[in-house]
Amino acid sequence: MSSAESLPTTADVAPESFAGQLRLASAAEWDASVHHRFIDELFAGTVSDEVLARYLVQDYQFFDAFVAMLGACVATTDSKPARLRFAAQLGMLAADEDGYFQQTFAELGVPSSQITSPELAEPTKDFVAQMWEVAQSRDYADLLVVLVIAEWLYLDWGERDLPLPAEPKHRDWIDLHRGDDFRAWTQFLIDELNRAAPPLESDDGARLSERWKRIVGIERAFFDAAYSR
Numbered sequence: 001m002s003s004a005e006s007l008p009t010t011a012d013v014a015p016e017s018f019a020g021q022l023r024l025a026s027a028a029e030w031d032a033s034v035h036h037r038f039i040d041e042l043f044a045g046t047v048s049d050e051v052l053a054r055y056l057v058q059d060y061q062f063f064d065a066f067v068a069m070l071g072a073c074v075a076t077t078d079s080k081p082a083r084l085r086f087a088a089q090l091g092m093l094a095a096d097e098d099g100y101f102q103q104t105f106a107e108l109g110v111p112s113s114q115i116t117s118p119e120l121a122e123p124t125k126d127f128v129a130q131m132w133e134v135a136q137s138r139d140y141a142d143l144l145v146v147l148v149i150a151e152w153l154y155l156d157w158g159e160r161d162l163p164l165p166a167e168p169k170h171r172d173w174i175d176l177h178r179g180d181d182f183r184a185w186t187q188f189l190i191d192e193l194n195r196a197a198p199p200l201e202s203d204d205g206a207r208l209s210e211r212w213k214r215i216v217g218i219e220r221a222f223f224d225a226a227y228s229r
């Protein structure tokens with residue numbers, strides 16, 4: 001792969017690094033998520049309440065497994081500064097992100113059964129299964145592959161150069177996925193993955209590469225699911 005090839009993204013990643021190569025190899029699927037109808041409508045403030053609620057109900061189930069993954073990183077990482085960074089992010093999620101969900105569920109009138117135990121859409125089932133699998137594997141590189149995709153792909157759409165919508169239910173979800181703090185967090189995850197990853201050509205590298213492709217596909221399907229019922 002030519003190192004002159006640049007990554008059309010918000011993070012600072014060498015194209016020949018582990019994360020850079022996987023990101024480039026999945027560019028088509030990745031960009032389909034970044035430019036998904038849901039994101040266009042979110043920025044425009046035109047996404048229907050029905051679609052937004054369907055997405056957020058599923059994403060709250062994603063969020064629970066995501067918190068479990070960060071906990072597994074706290075327990076697993078070999079780096080003391082990284083352990084504290086994961087712990088700090090857990091605090092932010094418990095306050096700001098859970099707060100967004102609770103406030104928006106209330107505003108949209110989402111019933112509590114949908115918040116605690118909704119029927120899971122297929123992409124949610126796949127995603128949650130992958131997340132619990134890596135959380136239980138206690139394999140730091142496996143955990144980081146899932147985390148890097150989840151955050152980097154969201155940073156890429158969050159930083160799209162579009163006017164912001166006025167309503168908090170739209171705007172706050174964008175604000176949670178853009179800006180200096182979220183960019184620095186995502187950069188930290190990418191740097192940790194590049195530090196912890198095995199060579200891409202090794203058996204472990206191949207396993208991680210397979211997981212990467214699978215998760216990027218699930219991200220796109222997750223957006224699609226908000227429009228199908």
Ligand SMILES: Cc1ncc(CO)c(N)n1
Binds near residue numbers: 059062149151222
């Ligand atoms: C499905 C999905 N992927 C990534 C993120 C960002 O953490 C999210 N909230 N939901």
